[in-house]
Amino acid sequence: MRWLALLPWVALTGHTLVNAALLRRPVRGATVTERVAVLLPLRDEADRVTPCLQALLGQRGVPSLSIFVLDDGSTDGTAQVVRSLEGDRVTLLTGSALPEGWLGKPNACAQLAAAASDADVLVFVDADVVLAPDAVAGGVALLRSAQVTLLSPYPRIVGAGRLVQPLLQWSWLTFLPVRIMERSSRPSLAAAGGQWLVVDRAGYDQAGGHEAVRDDVLEDIGLARMVKRSGGRIALADGSRLADCQMYSSWRELADGYSKSLWASFGSPVGAGVVVALLLALYAFPAVAAVPLLAAGWGGAALWALTAYGIGVLGRVIAAAATGGRTWPDPLAQPVSIVLFAWLVVRSFARRRAGLLTWRGRAV
Template sequence: MIWAALLPLIALTGHTIVNARLLRRPRAGATTTERVAVLLPLRDEAERVTPCLEALLGQAGVPHLEILVLDDGSTDGTAEVVRAVAGDKVRLLTGAPLPAGWLGKPHACAQLASAAGDADVLVFVDADVVLAPDAVAGGVELLRSSGVQLLSPYPRIVGAGRLVQPLLQWSWLTFLPLRAMERSPRASLAAAGGQWLVADPAGYERAGGHAAVRADVLEDIGLARAVKRSGGRIALADGSALAECLMYSSWHELRDGYGKSLWASFGSPAGAAAVVAVLGLLYVAPPVAGVALLAGGAVGPAGWALAAYLIGVVGRVVSARATGGRAWPDALAQPVSIVLFGALVARSFALRRRGRLTWRGRPV
């Protein structure tokens, strides 16, 4: 069993190191003369939209910048907060009623994109993201220099969930060949994070825009796949130096956020179980076996098992350092992270089976 985990872990950690070296990053101090539309969908974000808005209003290096904000049926005074913070410096739209067959965020993003007019670049940002002053210009520059139609710069994740949240970046750095993903036309070989997306309007429209992913819980990945299916290219980037995202401020929020979407990350419950089982074999079994073997006096095999555990820890450290995360001591708890992730996956499927998935007051 030890060798069954050790050899794949060596390969996966090596792959993480290679990906970390190849990872694209938007450049600080960039400028652009293109017409850029920043699109901000909001639903009940009164308590946390202010830092996002202030950061957008402080963007530099983009002389032709328009900020469009859509209030999607908020009941907490979100629109009033937007007016108080930004006044007439942004264009505030009132969202249309949600049509049948649509989920809320795709519908809001589709309305924003339609209102962006003749912008040269579309920048989608979530309310929990705070951008550095040169982030928008840096994202636009990287979109063009990469030759892609959709760029996903992952922000630095802050807030609750230190054991679980870093698995987002770790997963694609470990298992996804980044450069091959950019070159490959396969829609299944795609990843994206909807917190901050930079899109070429022509490529976005050719892919069908957010209408193509109107019912997708993971609309960001769906949009990336739609771009690929339409002949476009996508790229991931590390945006941690220019953006941070407070996705969840408590474990309760994280649990509910993951609950609504984790089920959609897998083809089926059986597929999810297989993925969690493999992760358990690779990252949980070695330290458990190492402790048990050491207690039984099998020092040699215990050493190999603990070596496998440490190789997994190295992969987590590399991922954290490459994406602005916290490496120590969090990486040492990688087995605990995998166990928590497996529990969240099981809970998400259970909620879906019972028809109890909701988000912001709407059924999922």
């Protein structure tokens, strides 16, 4: 019976393996003939926009490509950096004042989409993303071959946060039935990452665009849900071979970034508590329990706990291998990663209750 109790870990890691095997990936060397607009919102990104914009200017396989950049009230010289890199395919926009009831990123993305009125496909990219030369063409080609309205190719995450950042891809590969999500019309069954989104323009407009998610902290997931509500389809993909993303450069920046939005990921504090408790029970408790069990002479129970821990680590290895992450030794720290994630969830709710959530100088 003790070994039968390992079924939850076996099932979840098995689900990770199935999802990894079915994961969509943009093709290399694609060519598309549609009118494509790359949309880049910027706010105080002078120190990291250069690699992103240079990569956009180097795109190939898209003869009809335009690039729109919006400076959203930067105070660090972002606009000057963009001007120094501008080519004839770059249009630099100055963002308007933030309207009542809007958050900054949805407002910036809405202005960019309005400027790209002639495009057939919109490609939203964050400043911390560096695309390979054939990434835009590959993303658009996959959008069309998968016959979806919105495609979310997850980039390879680099930089700070090796203990926490890999949980992003691992979580949806482990707990989200990816292909069922694609076929389901339920808005609640949706996932997306705003670092790189590829969207059919007609479907974007039908879903209400970013105006429909103007006050949503998780505007990427909100947009995916609106696409489903309007009758469209969404898909996730592994974009790690075509894009790198350095979301945070320090632990403090990561903690603030996660705290800004984690509270909105669970629906309620009770829901967050249930999820965090389940993660701790499944992926932290076995490793912690193994040592005292062994010290108490309960060798069989200690072996069970270590096996549960090992199966959990295997799930992290599978997820990392499928999404361009580090397969070794980082997955061994899965219990530490889960504990840190739990702390970030608590911090997010505490800072929201205290009214302390800000991002790029704006209240959230």
